[in-house]
Amino acid sequence: MNNLPRRYSFSITKEGTIKTPRLEIDEIDGELLRLLNKRAEIALRVGAAKTSVETSLCDPGREQEVLTRLSNENPGPFDETSIANIFQRIIDESLHLQQKTYHKPMWNSGEPEVEVTRIPGKSRVAFLGERGTFSEQAALGIMGEDCQTVSFPTFDALFGAIDAGRADYVLTPLENSLIGSVRRCVDLLMESSLNIVAEIVLPVSHYLVACEDATLETIQTVESHPAALAQCERFFAAYPNLKRVASDDTAGSVRRAVESGDVSRAAIGGKRAAEIYGGKVLREHLEDHTENYTRFALLARDADEKSTGGKISLVLKLTNRRGALHNAHRTFVRRSIDLLKIESLPIKDSPGQFHFYLDVQAPANEGEMRGALDEIREQAEEVRILGRYSTLRLETMN
Numbered sequence: 001m002n003n004l005p006r007r008y009s010f011s012i013t014k015e016g017t018i019k020t021p022r023l024e025i026d027e028i029d030g031e032l033l034r035l036l037n038k039r040a041e042i043a044l045r046v047g048a049a050k051t052s053v054e055t056s057l058c059d060p061g062r063e064q065e066v067l068t069r070l071s072n073e074n075p076g077p078f079d080e081t082s083i084a085n086i087f088q089r090i091i092d093e094s095l096h097l098q099q100k101t102y103h104k105p106m107w108n109s110g111e112p113e114v115e116v117t118r119i120p121g122k123s124r125v126a127f128l129g130e131r132g133t134f135s136e137q138a139a140l141g142i143m144g145e146d147c148q149t150v151s152f153p154t155f156d157a158l159f160g161a162i163d164a165g166r167a168d169y170v171l172t173p174l175e176n177s178l179i180g181s182v183r184r185c186v187d188l189l190m191e192s193s194l195n196i197v198a199e200i201v202l203p204v205s206h207y208l209v210a211c212e213d214a215t216l217e218t219i220q221t222v223e224s225h226p227a228a229l230a231q232c233e234r235f236f237a238a239y240p241n242l243k244r245v246a247s248d249d250t251a252g253s254v255r256r257a258v259e260s261g262d263v264s265r266a267a268i269g270g271k272r273a274a275e276i277y278g279g280k281v282l283r284e285h286l287e288d289h290t291e292n293y294t295r296f297a298l299l300a301r302d303a304d305e306k307s308t309g310g311k312i313s314l315v316l317k318l319t320n321r322r323g324a325l326h327n328a329h330r331t332f333v334r335r336s337i338d339l340l341k342i343e344s345l346p347i348k349d350s351p352g353q354f355h356f357y358l359d360v361q362a363p364a365n366e367g368e369m370r371g372a373l374d375e376i377r378e379q380a381e382e383v384r385i386l387g388r389y390s391t392l393r394l395e396t397m398n
Contacts, residue, residue, distance in 0.1 A: 047098030056371030126161035129249025132273030195303040196387030209279035210266040223253040224268035309390035317382035
C-alpha cells in the first residue's frame with residue numbers, strides 16, 4: 001500500500017471506512033456539479049437563440065462533433081464508449097432542460113380537441129357498404145349532408161375509387177378501440193398513393209335487427225361485417241346457439257335480414273340502418289364496451305399542404321440492423337414529440353422485414369418536426385408521410 005502514488009493513498013478507520021480517496025471524489029463531484037450547471041446555463045442561452053428562429057433544439061450533427069472530439073482527446077482510463085455514453089447523457093439532459101424551458105405543449109388533456117372544418121361543396125366521397133353503414137355516417141359527418149356518397153362493396157374497390165374517377169375522396173376505417181387496426185385498410189393505404197386529410201372518430205353502437213315477426217327466440221343466424229361481429233363477443237357468449245355469418249358490410253346485412261322476412265335471420269348494424277330498411281330492433285348496444293369508437297380517415301389524391309392539424313401519420317422502413325427501431329423512437333423522444341401509436345406491419349415477400357406505422361402529435365415548434373424527419377431519413381430506407389390532419393369527433397345515434 002505504501003508504494004501507491006500519493007493521490008491513491010488512503011487510510012482505513014476502525015469502522016472500515018476508506019477516507020482519503022472518498023474525500024477526493026467528493027471534491028471532484030462538487031466541481032463536476034458546478035461545471036454541469038454552468039454548462040446548463042450556457043445551453044439555455046443557446047436554446048433561447050434557437051427558439052427565436054424556430055430551429056430544432058436537437059442538433060445531431062453538432063452532438064456527434066462533440067462526442068468525437070472528446071473521444072479523441074480522452075486519456076483514459078475510461079474507454080471511448082464510456083466517454084460517449086457519459087457525455088451523451090449530459091447532452092440529453094441539457095436538451096431536456098431546454099425543452100422544459102422553451103417548448104410549451106401544443107395541446108393538453110384539459111383542452112378540447114381541435115375540430116377540422118368540414119369540406120365544402122358537393123364532393124363525391126366513397127365509402128364501404130350500403131346506405132346506413134357507420135362509414136356513410138362518418139362520411140356525412142365530415143363532408144356534410146350535401147355531399148354525394150358513393151357506395152363500394154369491398155375495400156379493394158373502395159381504394160380504387162379516385163383513380164377510377166368515381167369519387168373525389170375516400171372514407172375508410174383504420175382502427176377500432178375494441179379490436180384494433182383494420183389491417184386490410186392499413187395495408188391498402190400503404191400500397192396506395194393517397195393522403196390522409198382528416199380524421200373522424202365515431203362512437204359505435206351495435207343493434208340486433210331482424211324482420212317484423214322475428215324475436216330473440218326465433219333467430220338462428222346473425223350476419224354482419226367481421227369487425228362488427230368481433231366487437232360483440234359478450235353477446236355471442238350469452239347466446240352460444242347463434243351462428244355468426246360474415247358479410248361485406250353492416251348495413252347490407254341489415255337490409256338482407258329485413259327483406260328476407262325470415263324470422264330465423266338477424267343482423268348486427270347501426271340504428272340508422274334499422275330505420276332506413278324498416279327493421280325491428282331486438283337488442284340494443286351489443287358492443288362489448290360502451291367506449292367503442294372507430295377511427296376513420298378521409299383520403300385524397302393530394303396532401304393538404306396547408307394543414308396545421310395536431311396529428312401526423314407516417315410509415316418507416318428501417319434499415320435491417322440492431323437497434324434501428326430504438327434509435328428511430330429515440331429521435332422523437334429527445335425532441336419531446338409524443339408518439340401516439342406505433343404498429344409493425346410485415347412486408348410481403350420479405351420475411352423478418354417490417355414497415356412501421358406511426359402516429360405522432362405535431363410539436364409546437366415546427367423545427368422539431370423537421371429535424372426529427374431529417375434524422376429519421378438518415379436512419380431509414382424509406383419514409384413516407386401519410387398526412388397531417390385534424391380530428392373531428394362525431395356523435396352517434398342513440
